[in-house]
Amino acid sequence: MSRVSPRAARLAAWIAVPAALVASGVVVSTASYSAFSDTTSNPTSNWTAGSVALSDDDSNTALFTVTNLKPGSTGFKCIAVTSSGTLPSAVKLYTSSLTSQKDLAANITMTVDQGTGGGFGSCDGFTALASGASVVPATTLSTLGTNTTTYATGKGSWTPTGTAPETRVFKFTYTVSPDTPNTAQGGSASLGFTWEAQNT
Known part of the structure; x- marks a missing residue:
């Protein structure tokens, strides 16, 4: 059974970090553009009482x-x-x-x-x-x-x-x-x- 040298382990860890960042960026990027949207609205409603005078x-x-x-x-x-x-x-x-x-x-x-x-x-x-x-x-x-x-x-x-x-x-x-x-x-x-x- 072969053992991984400390140097190789450190190198693998440094390689893994950029790979994870790239992967997360892909996820964020995909989420930011994953849905279309649209709205419609009615202007603010108002109520005013009449009067007797x-x-x-x-x-x-x-x-x-x-x-x-x-x-x-x-x-x-x-x-x-x-x-x-x-x-x-x-x-x-x-x-x-x-x-x-x-x-x-x-x-x-x-x-x-x-x-x-x-x-x-x-x-x-x-x-x-x-x-x-x-x-x-x-x-x-x-x-x-x-x-x-x-x-x-x-x-x-x-x-x-x-x-x-x-x-x-x-x-x-x-x-x-x-x-x-x-x-x-x-x-x-x-x-x-x-x-x-x-x-x-």
């Missing part, structure tokens, strides 16, 4: 501040409400913060009509809608303030489309009942009005 022209001033009422007193005021949202919606009118002393609220009726023309401070040019004009038929303040206090119990049939700003003018007319009792002298009443839009 209402405003009015009252400059934060109450519709009515009336004193010295008596049986038969009457008056009216207008206010313009604008829908500028981007979604179709339904607008309702309801009330809040009813107060009444000496039962005056039960002796004042309120009528609300909707139309075009006029605005806060003047009803000049107001024209009621051909249909659906009556938002609130003659109803006492006490009834309105008790039964019409949320969107669900609100009044009105205005349905803005959301495609462009829309404005409706609301005409409020109050009348003190001719039959108001003497006990209502010095009485007072107050009531707030709110429009709310909800998308449909």
Whole structure:
């Protein structure tokens, strides 16, 4: 049996290293070019919510501040409400913060009509809608303030489309009942009005 000399063993080892490197290079080279590829993609998606938006022209001033009422007193005021949202919606009118002393609220009726023309401070040019004009038929303040206090119990049939700003003018007319009792002298009443839009 022949023995490999140390010198021959060292020579074989040095020869083996370049051979291994060459072999590994072949493997890497083959792996780098072993597959074709391709992709397709869709641009980044985006989501934006629509809106419902209402405003009015009252400059934060109450519709009515009336004193010295008596049986038969009457008056009216207008206010313009604008829908500028981007979604179709339904607008309702309801009330809040009813107060009444000496039962005056039960002796004042309120009528609300909707139309075009006029605005806060003047009803000049107001024209009621051909249909659906009556938002609130003659109803006492006490009834309105008790039964019409949320969107669900609100009044009105205005349905803005959301495609462009829309404005409706609301005409409020109050009348003190001719039959108001003497006990209502010095009485007072107050009531707030709110429009709310909800998308449909």
